[in-house]
Amino acid sequence: xxxxxxxxxxxxxxxxxxxxxxxxxxxxxxxxxxxxxxxxxxxxxxxxxxxxxxxxxxxxxxxxxxxxxxxxxxxxxxxxxxxxxxxxxxxxxxxxxxxxxxxxxxxxxxxxxx
Amino acid sequence: xxxxxxxxxxxxxxxxxxxxxxxxxxxxxxxxxxxxxxxxxxxxxxxxxxxxxxxxxxxxxxxxxxxxxxxxxxxxxxxxxxxxxxxxxxxxxxxxxxxxxxxxxxxxxxxxxx
Numbered sequence: 291x292x293x294x295x296x297x298x299x300x301x302x303x304x305x306x307x308x309x310x311x312x313x314x315x316x317x318x319x320x321x322x323x324x325x326x327x328x329x330x331x332x333x334x335x336x337x338x339x340x341x342x343x344x345x346x347x348x349x350x351x352x353x354x355x356x357x358x359x360x361x362x363x364x365x366x367x368x369x370x371x372x373x374x375x376x377x378x379x380x381x382x383x384x385x386x387x388x389x390x391x392x393x394x395x396x397x398x399x400x401x402x403x404x
Numbered sequence: 405x406x407x408x409x410x411x412x413x414x415x416x417x418x419x420x421x422x423x424x425x426x427x428x429x430x431x432x433x434x435x436x437x438x439x440x441x442x443x444x445x446x447x448x449x450x451x452x453x454x455x456x457x458x459x460x461x462x463x464x465x466x467x468x469x470x471x472x473x474x475x476x477x478x479x480x481x482x483x484x485x486x487x488x489x490x491x492x493x494x495x496x497x498x499x500x501x502x503x504x505x506x507x508x509x510x511x512x513x514x515x516x517x518x
Binding site: 395 | 405504
């Protein structure tokens with residue numbers, strides 16, 4: 291059930307862009323994106339629902355292609371505060387007893403240098 | 405979003421003992437989950453805490469090792485039983501209001517077994 295995330299790590303200079311990809315072998319109902327800083331809990335960034343949508347928040351946006359079971363997170367004009375590990379959490383289609391369950395990728399470690 | 409309180413925030417325990425972790429939410433939520441995050445790893449779903457009935461466990465996790473209670477819509481506990489050093493992890497509870505809403509995490513419990 292674990293989705294595949296890529297790349298494993300990204301190193302950027304401030305102001306550069308990055309894309310993180312998440313791919314599942316299962317049909318998905320939703321995709322959640324989180325950022326986790328060292329020693330802290332994961333912080334929710336955005337949720338994308340079945341129906342194929344794109345969302346944006348400030349300079350962070352994401353897309354969800356439900357036909358391909360793929361999602362991408364776009365970070366533009368990166369800031370130092372963007373550093374951390376990014377996780378995608380996928381919720382399979384199914385409902386019932388599987389409703390709401392998230393399965394997480396291995397994470398992408400993003401480092402932004404000044 | 406809901407305020408999620410987890411207790412204890414950290415603990416150091418002796419092998420063979422048990423520890424109960426509490427998760428309290430400041431508002432009623434439909435779904436509550438328990439995850440484990442081993443050092444430097446991704447988040448792994450342990451179980452769905454079902455209100456008023458037995459939890460639903462993921463493959464590899466059993467009730468005897470990780471008994472879970474959820475007596476109401478705002479509270480759940482996870483017990484880690486007969487602990488061994490391999491149980492050293494961060495344990496996180498998460499909550500979700502309704503189907504299309506995000507899932508948010510508590511701050512986690514950092515558990516070390518000696």
